[in-house]
Amino acid sequence: MTTVEERPAREANPSATAADRPIGFGRIQRKEDPRFVRGKGNYLDDIVLPGMLHGAILRSPMAHGRIVSIDTTEALAHPKVHAVITGTDLEGLNLAWAPTLSADVQAVLATDKVRFQGQEVAFVVAEDRYSARDALELIDVEYEQLDPVIDVRRALDPGAPVVRTDLEGRTDNHIFDWEAGDAAETDAVFAAADVVVKQEMVYPRVHPAPMETCGAIADYEPIDGKLTLYETTQAPHAHRTLFAMVAGIPEHKIRVISPDIGGGFGNKVGIYPGYILAVVGSIVTGKPVKWVEDRSENLMSTSFARDYIMTGEVAATRDGKILAVRTNVLADHGAFNATAQPTKYPAGFFHIFTGSYDLQAAHCKVTGVYTNKAPGGVAYACSFRVTEAVYLVERMVDVLASELGMDPVELRLKNFIKPEQFPYANKTGWEYDSGDYEPTMRLAMQIAGYEDLRREQAEKRARGELMGIGISFFTETVGAGPRKHMDIVGLGMADGAEVRVHPTGKAVVRLSVQSQGQGHETTFAQIVAEELGIPPEDIDVVHGDTDNTPFGLGTYGSRSTPVSGAAVALTSRKVRDKARLIAAAMLETRPEDLEWEKGRWFVKGDPGAGKTIAEIALGAHGTVALPEGVDGNLDAEVTYDPPNLTFPFGAYICVVDIDKGTGKVHVRRFVAVDDCGTRINPMIIEGQIHGGLADGVGMALMEFIGFDEDGNCLGGSFMDYLIPTAMEVPDWETGHTVTPSPHHPIGAKGIGESATVGSPPAVVNAVVDALAPFGLTHMDMPCTPARVWEAMQGRPTPPI
């Protein structure tokens, strides 16, 4: 079922007042906002523990080098320094290397060699943050510089320096080859096709760069051996388990607290050396130790994103029927394979590169390699590399459209999977749950005034002005995932929820996921409200504390609503079922004679005879004689193992004007029509989309972590790593359609990353469209003024 809803006019979307506030789904203000607007958020660096010390990390100045010696004498002599820890010290504790989330190991502090610029070399613990940094200057490290591997295209050359000499028997930089789809079948379709187009494209290395950098405070209590670890983490439970495995501290003695998080976007999924060092620092000094990285450390050493070189090919008929897509990818994973993704999928969910189209065949091969760059790979709201996949297919469809001389919208409409084909089994192993693409595309065209835009463009072209219209239609795959297929370091990707209704009818819901700004305290209260009829303001949402929440894998890959949202809905329904039994006892009737209306069980045919959820809660905790088999209290717990992923989709249209003299791209309009299934809080959904669109404009036009040939990071500060400000983005125009997920309890699909995934190709397609008069069919991101200008001169270059 698809419902196309008109785009609400701005005025028709007011915040609900106290009187008409919905109990359940709808636009309500966020429950978390009162503290944030008062400056009373509680972020990691706001936390001060008694006697707390401060840590700072000394980092490698070069991309590749052998450590000859480290002299810490002077630093240790600093009056405010309590400890200086090196890799050699960690070796003694068996902590110099830690497992990554991708079955590799990563140096916590370098022992033998440094393998990227910014790698952790020593850790200072001092009385305050200024002294800790002063002491870094007093550590003397002697390096012998080695040739680095920087150009990923040369990483597999026979003579290339070997990055991972620490791994026994390693003689090259190859990490993995991974394939999906049927190569022979695909090759056969290509061989017989009328039209084949091919394009190499680079999805450059970018960085999530949340406004709050990463950090941790470790508080190890030696007497009872309990470690309380405050961390900027999107996955507190997974971190606790991993810490138990890595540090050998029993899991029940570890409490991970993730306080308010100032943005995550995937940057706060992994366990960084700094977190482990804070723990070691606390154990060594016997005091709480805080470590907060600075911005350069964040950009240079924590999880980057993308860095895929993709060669795409499409086979089609002359009249525009797309038959097959194939691609070869070279993936730069940096010095350690530390991407955070389900074990069976070393390239994440890249194999959804078949997009929104009904194909006869598809095949991809991804090769992962080591280079002397920071580790990472899956981060920045990418839905486990759906971002790269969507960029590839949406760019390729435009390349085909230009080859065929067809309108890019028409070409897409002609090839969409049809509504009656869902659930749709694609050629690389996915089963798309639901979709109805054409109405979504048409709504976007209507909002944009597509025909008028094309007319305007034709007029402008005739006058020599550069205007471009870019289309992108994406299908996401989120909500990982069925535990039989998906785990991260052996932990199944399920999530728990617990709902407890207090005697007075107020409630608490406990979650395994963790908000980084998505508004979980509101959305999850609304799900309980919808199911139980308790107003959202009467529901406390507890998250981010492993001592007080059920186990689960956390928030990334847009999985909170698809997985935890389902867990919360089902838990609430369990509570409702239990309430029915108790209400029947209270009303002296049979449960099957009762009917539910929001917030109340009543006797069928006698609406006056009923009990509200609050009355039932009081009964459940009171002296009501409970029926056989019903224990007291009104609560339930569920661990949700999703049967499939969810497949949100959307149609984006971007309009750009390019200054002919400077190459500067101005994004004039951006229309986004999203379908995330059932909508819980439209205001929050719209906010998630807006943020992702700004990300997309950023990646397409300015964000880029580059390196020079020596491996110096050229994107290590906000002077060089450019993020859009309010001046570079337009006022977003949004609309939506609603195609619920058939397998999700409330039909919701998730929205957190849709716009980040879907928008970069719309912007680049618009830029390339604007540059069509120059005969251009492709240019790589970022489309900075200098690079666009070069492209206009016939020299489009891949980014370096």
Place this chain on the structure above:
Amino acid sequence: MQVTMTVNGTEVTRDVEPRILLVHYLRESLGLTGTHWGCDTSNCGTCVVLVDGEPVKSCTQLAAMTAGHEVTTVEGMADGATLDPVQQGFMEEHGLQCGFCTPGMMLTARALLDRNPDPAEDEIREAISGQICRCTGYATIVRSVQWAAAHPAAEGTTASEVPA
């Protein structure tokens, strides 16, 4: 050294290291953690406070340089339980997500509205152009400031009426 300044209407004197940045002084010496820190290069604006009514990146100036001046932080925006219309506007129009850039954005908006009570959209965008928000894509921040401009008194906005 001893430094005296007025913070949120109260005169405070503290002994500080001469090199301490205003942002760290506010956060660590005074415990006013609503002012945030987000970069090493004065690009992000999460640290913006008002000094004598003008937006200033508090990472660009030393606490010592602020002696004798009046500083307003996010903690000083509300009048007791009554929120500043800008604060109310950010809640009404979803001007914040993670909340990290929010104090700086709100203070810049306050300074803008003080000198231009009815700013156009591009004036709002320009006013906040020295600050980065990674979450909202800015449109809702613009709308939040417009809401505040349209509700200058935001009468009766008290803490008890704010949805919990």
